[in-house]
Amino acid sequence: MPDIPNVAFSDGTSVPALGLGTWNMGEHAKTAPIEVESLKRGLDLGMTLVDTAEMYAEGGAEEIAGEAIAGRRDEVFLVSKVYPWNASRQGVIDACDRSLERLKTDRLDLYLLHWRGEHPLAETVAGFEELRRAGKIGAWGVSNFDLDDMQELMEVPDGRNCVTNQVLYNLSRRGIEYDLLPWCQENGIVVMAYSPIEQGRILRNPELIRIAKAYQATPAQVALAFLLERDGLIAIPKSANPQRVEENAHAAELDLSDEDLDALDAAFPPPERKQPLEML
Numbered sequence: 507m508p509d510i511p512n513v514a515f516s517d518g519t520s521v522p523a524l525g526l527g528t529w530n531m532g533e534h535a536k537t538a539p540i541e542v543e544s545l546k547r548g549l550d551l552g553m554t555l556v557d558t559a560e561m562y563a564e565g566g567a568e569e570i571a572g573e574a575i576a577g578r579r580d581e582v583f584l585v586s587k588v589y590p591w592n593a594s595r596q597g598v599i600d601a602c603d604r605s606l607e608r609l610k611t612d613r614l615d616l617y618l619l620h621w622r623g624e625h626p627l628a629e630t631v632a633g634f635e636e637l638r639r640a641g642k643i644g645a646w647g648v649s650n651f652d653l654d655d656m657q658e659l660m661e662v663p664d665g666r667n668c669v670t671n672q673v674l675y676n677l678s679r680r681g682i683e684y685d686l687l688p689w690c691q692e693n694g695i696v697v698m699a700y701s702p703i704e705q706g707r708i709l710r711n712p713e714l715i716r717i718a719k720a721y722q723a724t725p726a727q728v729a730l731a732f733l734l735e736r737d738g739l740i741a742i743p744k745s746a747n748p749q750r751v752e753e754n755a756h757a758a759e760l761d762l763s764d765e766d767l768d769a770l771d772a773a774f775p776p777p778e779r780k781q782p783l784e785m786l
């Protein structure tokens with residue numbers, strides 16, 4: 507079993523730094539069994555954080571996640587997200603109930619606002635806090651929030667109870683290193699890196715391939731290991747292939763040398779100025 511490091515949220519809860527994404531799961535009945543098997547393999551390997559959303563396959567991914575965690579709910583740190591247009595005070599409560607039904611559980615460990623929409627942040631936060639008091643969620647956070655959004659959130663009543671910001675972050679999308687990542691680290695807000703291998707698009711980069719070979723590793727493992735160098739960061743690769751899930755889990759064992767980290771900086775330059783947060 508790979509030794510996956512832990513990351514602690516500000517409320518003291520500790521989770522593995524490598525979790526399991528579910529985007530594109532639950533789209534077709536034919537692929538459901540392999541998706542469930544892949545998630546179960548990840549849980550067996552200690553990737554016990556499962557990231558889903560009401561958006562993915564319009565609830566279908568939550569149903570896949572529900573099947574994967576059946577009978578082992580207590581092993582899992584379960585994350586889901588609410589659509590921005592459902593994020594009124596009462597809307598988040600109703601959406602959460604629907605998610606819980608699809609996931610066949612009575613609680614989410616973490617509930618996120620998927621991206622900013624038309625409802626005032628104060629209303630969404632009030633709904634999240636009500637869910638927390640009712641024991642339906644353990645904690646809440648946001649997703650796709652740039653630095654100015656985070657600063658605004660901190661001014662809202664109870665806004666400082668936000669424990670995470672889930673954003674696009676990988677070797678080819680390093681903009682957050684300029685401002686958002688250090689700000690989150692200083693403020694005790696865990697960053698969840700989504701699309702950590704850029705949905706596979708960076709894996710043919712010659713420099714990534716060269717470095718991977720030197721470690722007898724794969725480009726995906728190097729891309730994930732690069733992210734795991736950061737403090738207070740969780741990466742959530744998605745795979746519906748049990749072998750690749752295993753490959754991703756073992757990325758936690760890679761220790762990249764300073765020389766190779768410099769080579770990655772040359773191939774994928776870090777930002778030199780503010781870049782607006784990108785979204786997928």
Ligand SMILES: NC(=O)c1ccc[n+]([C@@H]2O[C@H](COP(=O)([O-])OP(=O)(O)OC[C@H]3O[C@@H](n4cnc5c(N)ncnc54)[C@H](OP(=O)(O)O)[C@@H]3O)[C@@H](O)[C@H]2O)c1
Nearest residue numbers: 527528529649700701702703704705706726743744745746
């Ligand atoms: N909050 C947001 O707005 C937001 C946005 C995007 C994503 N997310 C979350 O983040 C998760 C991860 O992001 P993502 O799914 O966009 O992209 P990703 O994890 O960067 O990449 C997933 C793609 O890479 C392939 N893959 C996975 N492991 C691989 C490996 N070791 N070697 C080669 N290919 C591999 C997968 O194919 P196979 O399945 O065939 O292996 C899939 O096509 C999502 O599933 C979702 O939970 C959140």
